[in-house]
Amino acid sequence: MTMDAKTITTKQRLAIPRQAMPAQDPAVRTHNFLEVNLGYTPELAQQEALRCIQCKDPVCIKGCPVNIKIDQFIKLIAEGDFLGAARKIKEDNVLPAICGRVCPQEDQCEKVCVLTKKYTPIAIGNLERFAADYEREHGDIELPSVKAPTGKRVAVIGSGPAGLSCANDLIQLGHDVTVFEALHELGGVLMYGIPEFRLPKEIVRTEIDGLKKLGVKFVTNTVVGRSVTVDELMEEENFDAIFIGVGAGLPWFMGIPGENLLGVYSANEFLTRVNLMKSYNFPDNDTPVFNCEGKNVAVFGGGNTAMDAVRTAKRLGAKNAYIVYRRSEAEMPARIEEVHHARSEGIEFLMLMNPLEFIGNDEQWLTGAKCLRMELGEPDDSGRRRPVPIKDSEFILPIDMAVISIGNGSNPLIKQTTPDISVSKRDTIVVDLNTMATSKENVYAGGDIVTGGATVILAMGAGRTAAAAIHEKLMGGSAS
Amino acid sequence: MSKHLRKQLCPFHIRKKTTTPMYKIVSAQLLAENIKKIEIEAPRIAKKRKAGQFVMLRVEPNGERIPLTIAGSDPEKGTVMLIVQGMGKSTRALNLKEVGDTIADIVGPLGTPSHIENFGTAVSIGGGVGTAIAYPTAVALKDAGNYVITINGARSKELVILENEMKAVSDEAYITTDDGSYGFHGFVTQKLQELIDSDKKIDFVLAIGPIPMMKAVADVTRPYNIKTVVSLNPIMVDGTGMCGGCRVTVNNEVKFACVDGPEFDAHLVDFKNLSDRNKHYLPQEKSSLEAFAEHKCHLQQSL
16 A cells, blocks of 8 residues: 655654565576566555655765765655656666666665664665666656757767766767777676676667767777777867776686686676677577586676676576685675575575686596685785685585686776876776876776776766866866 | 566566667678688778787677688778688678678777788798788788798698789798699698708798697797797687687786787797687587578578
């Protein structure tokens, strides 16, 4: 039963429990690549929205990197104005169907929700997702207004979350925006990294289509640094400013013996084959991937990428799918929701275990990983307790496939071909965090190429900051 | 999984395809059985490419990304030239394309360009379709002022390609065939050994072809300490350095061939590992090709 948003008392609001997200049954979903979370029904969404007590000082907004007017859109949902809610979100966030699904809300908006102390926080992410899905489902996507043309041209390098949000803000301000993408599909990590079962690719395409309708031009199959350089874009193709949002896409390997055996993948390669190239549809799609059917697969790492990879392997038919992590579960950087999902899908968590070497057969196929058991010692610089090897605890974990998911560095192409952009020791681009300006005139950067691997929403926030600074710069301080 | 299930489980699922740009084939010519020269409209790549670089392409929208070395380009016309040997499904599908057809995607130029300088006497060795890959570098070596010797190896006379082109850029040009049906009877390595034995001073060797051939060339030049470069052909996915699928071991270090290569010092390459890794998908490649051949067969029957 839904109460009336206008007459409901605070006491009544607080009495409503947090509404659970309906999901596919684990026994069914481990055999398909369809989305696990099914989304709120309008009734569930309204019920959840009614829990929001509409604080005078909505701290949740400050917890959101792009400052969505959370209290306002939730109020609209509570009142049943779902399209109004979607449009309210879009004033600040261009990709709500995506962010509602993949943001770590528990560390951002939901973390600071005032209900968190005594109750459970409002499911802001679930509601954002609901509003965006509702708008798309009802085919009534309203485009925001675009200001009069400024005559200025901006090139955005990379079509991931940072580039898309930057392009969105710039096109609305009246600039002529062209996005360059190296791959054949737009979306960056949203396309090649995050699996279909967490983020359906058609949703990514639809949200990007909105930008196309606003007038953003997209050029795929163009690797800046190879096909064209930053300098050429400015000098020969007359772009007035450039935003670099190329992400952190250089996979780290562990540097242990046997890493080049057959069956050892980087998470980037495994996920790119499955997500972007759709190798789960082989042979209808041409790209093959390791045949996981009935095999033992281990993913090394404890982040969201590791969860994505191990759950993907399970869906490809792995008999045993392990997460191997050198610390304990409490230190895993992956989202709690994803860990829960993984566990209910039968993923086994092998904690406090460190690989020393990969072992193969005569044909060079992987057969096992020599591992060492660890225990937790004193806290290290990161504040996490440092894993320390247990003496004489070596053993061999029999596996047929390994996925290395220990993080990514920066692709060196831009650095190599644009030497006047300053980079850090870790090859990330150095920027002024207030403007995202690089050391090179009229060149800005944001997202993982600046921070190293982080989140979708932080990249989007950086894209927004850069767009505002680019606008200010191009309009000679006369920007309004 | 069924469409029905898909709809049932995901009510918000929208099945709308975005249009992808297509790239036009402006010329296509069979050079030898199963080897085709194809010119594709790709102005940015044509303008930018240097010897030794490659492209990644997808033939069809559901296709895989495959690496192919750029054999030449015409910046004025805005076209790049590829020479393709039909080996598996994707290369065969590409080889069936004719003038006016399109391919789904082409991206490049990728990889580090060949390091070219005036070495003195440079020997360019191409094995099979590797000759096409060696060709642009042979041209660049000639332009840099080298005395260029080319050795162009094929299994038999019908498979010899680019003979005239190679002759035109070479101070000395040799053809070898395994069966002796044309030119020198034997392998490219035997011809190379002969040149070395004739006390010709060789300063640089470039070898491009099948892995056993490149390894054999490295073994020939190693005792004489002749600088030797090979162009490696590992399995690639993106071709831009984001996955490491193309990783190779060079001087006991892991390198990504798509970004750090594809050319490396032949005396430092772990050819065994490269050869093993290239067998990764053999069963899938075989089944994919068989399904394609069968499909083509049905197609022909229905015509």
